[in-house]
Amino acid sequence: MTEHNNSLDYKINGKSPKVAIVLGSGLGPLAESLEDSWEIPYTEIPGFPVSTVEGHEGKLCFGMLSGLPVVCMKGRVHYYEGYSMRDVTFPVRFLHGIGVEQILLTNAAGGIRDGFKVGTIMVIEDHISSFVPSPFIGLSAEEYGGKRFVDMTKIYNTETLVRAADAEKIAVEKGIYLQTTGPEYESPAEVRMFRTLGADVVGMSTTVEAAMANALGMKVHGLSCVTNLAAGLGKGVLSHEEVKIAADRTSEKLVRIVKRFLSLIREEEEGAPSASEVNGGADTSAEKKSMKEITLFTDGAARSNPDGPGGYGAVLIYKDSTGKEHTMETSQGYEKTTNNRMEMMAVIEGLSLLKEPCKVTVHSDSQYVINAFNKGWLTKWIAAGWKRGKDPVKNVDLWKKMLKAMEPHEVTFVWVRGHVGNPLNERCDELATTAADKGPWLVDEVYISGNS
Ligand code: HPA
Numbered sequence: 042m043t044e045h046n047n048s049l050d051y052k053i054n055g056k057s058p059k060v061a062i063v064l065g066s067g068l069g070p071l072a073e074s075l076e077d078s079w080e081i082p083y084t085e086i087p088g089f090p091v092s093t094v095e096g097h098e099g100k101l102c103f104g105m106l107s108g109l110p111v112v113c114m115k116g117r118v119h120y121y122e123g124y125s126m127r128d129v130t131f132p133v134r135f136l137h138g139i140g141v142e143q144i145l146l147t148n149a150a151g152g153i154r155d156g157f158k159v160g161t162i163m164v165i166e167d168h169i170s171s172f173v174p175s176p177f178i179g180l181s182a183e184e185y186g187g188k189r190f191v192d193m194t195k196i197y198n199t200e201t202l203v204r205a206a207d208a209e210k211i212a213v214e215k216g217i218y219l220q221t222t223g224p225e226y227e228s229p230a231e232v233r234m235f236r237t238l239g240a241d242v243v244g245m246s247t248t249v250e251a252a253m254a255n256a257l258g259m260k261v262h263g264l265s266c267v268t269n270l271a272a273g274l275g276k277g278v279l280s281h282e283e284v285k286i287a288a289d290r291t292s293e294k295l296v297r298i299v300k301r302f303l304s305l306i307r308e309e310e311e312g313a314p315s316a317s318e319v320n321g322g323a324d325t326s327a328e329k330k331s332m333k334e335i336t337l338f339t340d341g342a343a344r345s346n347p348d349g350p351g352g353y354g355a356v357l358i359y360k361d362s363t364g365k366e367h368t369m370e371t372s373q374g375y376e377k378t379t380n381n382r383m384e385m386m387a388v389i390e391g392l393s394l395l396k397e398p399c400k401v402t403v404h405s406d407s408q409y410v411i412n413a414f415n416k417g418w419l420t421k422w423i424a425a426g427w428k429r430g431k432d433p434v435k436n437v438d439l440w441k442k443m444l445k446a447m448e449p450h451e452v453t454f455v456w457v458r459g460h461v462g463n464p465l466n467e468r469c470d471e472l473a474t475t476a477a478d479k480g481p482w483l484v485d486e487v488y489i490s491g492n493s
Contacts, residue, residue, distance in 0.1 A: 051112070051420070053077055053103050057140040058112040060306060062299060063132075063250065065117075065148035067266050067288030071296050072113045075104025083116070088425045089135065090118040090128045107303035109310075112141065119245055121224035126176040130253040131426055134184065138423030143260040143306065145202075145299065146250050149288045150242035151226070151271035151279070153235055154216060157242070158267065159287050162213045162294065164202045165263030169219040169240055170248035177256070183437060184427060191256040197263050201309075205302035211294050216241030218265055220248040229273025243271050264298070266291045332451070333399045335359045337391040340406070341383025355391035359399075369394070381409045385439045392446040400451045411456040413440070 051057065054077055064071060072078075083089040083099040091099045099116040114132055118124050136144065152161060182189040199215055206213040219235050221227060223245035227235070235243055242265050254261045268287035269279055336358040357369045384407035392401065405411055413419040419440060427437045 051101075051103065051139040053079075053105055053110040056110040058103060058110045059140065059142045060109055060111045060145070060303065061114065061136045061141040061143070062111060062145045063114045063117055063147060065146075065246070065266070065288075066268065066285060067149060067290075067292045068147050068295050068299065069098070069115060070292055071106075071299055072102040072104075072115050074296070074300070075102055075106055075111070075113065078102055078104030080115075086135070086424050087421060088131055090124050090131055092116045092118045093122050107300050107307060109303050109307045111303065112136065112139075117246060117250075119224070120173060120222050120249075121245060125179070126174050126249050127179050130176040130249055133250050133253040133259075134257065134426050135424060137254070137257040137259060138427075139420075141259065143262065144250075144254045145262040145264065145302065146247045146254075147264045147266070147295065147299075148218075148244045148247050149268040149284050150218060150244035150265040151232075151269050152242055152267035153219075153232060153271045153274065154214075154241040157214070157270070159269060160291050161267040162206070162211065162291065162298070163216045163218075163242055163265040163267065164199045164206070164213050165197050165218045165247070165251075165265060166199050166215045167197060167217050168248040168251060168263075169217060169235075169238060170252060173220050173222050173249060176249040176253050185253060185256040186258060188256070191252070193252060193255060196251050196255045197261050199262075201305050202262050202264060202298065202302055205298050205305055208305075209294075209297045209301050211298055213298075214241070216265075218247060218263065219243045221245055226279045227272050232271040232273050235271075242267060262302070264295070266295060333359055333397070335395065335399045335401045337388070337401050337403045338405075339384060339387035339391060339403060341380055341385075341387050355387040357391055357394065381407060382436060382439060384410050385436065385443050389439070389442050389446045392443075392450060392452070395450065398449045398451075400453075402453045402455055404455050404457045406457055408456060411454045414452075414454045415456075 062068070062071065072080075080100045080102045083091045083101070086101070102113040102115055104111065104113075114136075117132065118129055120126060120129055133144065146165075150163070152158065157163075177185055177191065185191070203213060203215070217240050219238070219240035219242070221231075221243060227243060232243070244265065247263060247265075251261050251263060266288055268284040268291075269275060272279055337355060338358070339355045341354075358366060360366050384405055388403055388405065388410065391403070395401070403410075413422075422440075
């Protein structure tokens, strides 16, 4: 991707972080190990909730850790601060929006299971979220992956964390995390109830974030640090001070586990077959060098009658290995819709004809499409949870489709007034405006890779 992609402002050395770590108590120091790092306070990200809890900072830290580009959330907000669960889980949707695929949620928790001590580290294998409101209430299904009723059969991945702990020779347990609303700690009777229900630890975060990440298709990992025995199980009373001190004491071990965890993910990524290998064994580096350069001209037009159909078309131009220029018209379609949607469909159509990763320059006369990328509007919309005020941003599905279509390619957008420079200028306009009368059709079964 070029700089004109959706994660314009959220990269490290030009790379988008694929892994996010939510730093609970005790893991703050991890952010200090980041290399090539930069940070942004939550206050500068539209819609991002800001913590009011003492000891919880509020910033996203980007950087390289164990050789991987990562983003750390230093500070999270809790339901007990008065935020809705929708706000509490905003950061997860945001991280997903900037391209994060795996999330590690960490927390401090009270130990319930017999044998758990201050300093026990638990890899979360499942959770009980029934004592807090669902984070999906008040959101449209589209905002959390598209399905209203989300499956929660397997939320957490435990394998990588357990392997990381083993490799570091640090003992960990696997168990169940139960979330309460807080901010008060539990009563001993409640702790007995939670134990009966199968909880191993109790805390005031994590399950709603995990559920949201799961709905969005992210790989979720969870780590609890037992900072105290839950009420009634230890001596004395509970205090936030005690929790913070115990978390800090476990910090060194947690940091080691997380660094090793990231190394394992990096190894998994390096060992995994690349997309091109899956598609037929081509060597990625060789493929990069020989990436074809494509120019994609697009056009979309809607009729003045808002109920009338519009049409779109796209033209691809590329040179083959002998330098000969080829032009291709993509399929075209029509819809009862607006110019902007037509333009996006043309771009999606054009990109989806490319069978292999290409360098694509999209020439479009749609300022909406161009600015969304070149001015970072798309990033802002993602940051705002795809909302403007209370309204979902229209076209969100198409934007997602377009990002997906762009993914394999290096895409640059160029604005051209009225298709200046387009050798198929009139044809492109004609395609766009006559598509409505003719209906969708395919010019040819043409694929770039088959033509050179
Ligand atoms: N209960 C709830 N949340 C907690 C606890 C606890 O005992 N310890 C740390 N966070």
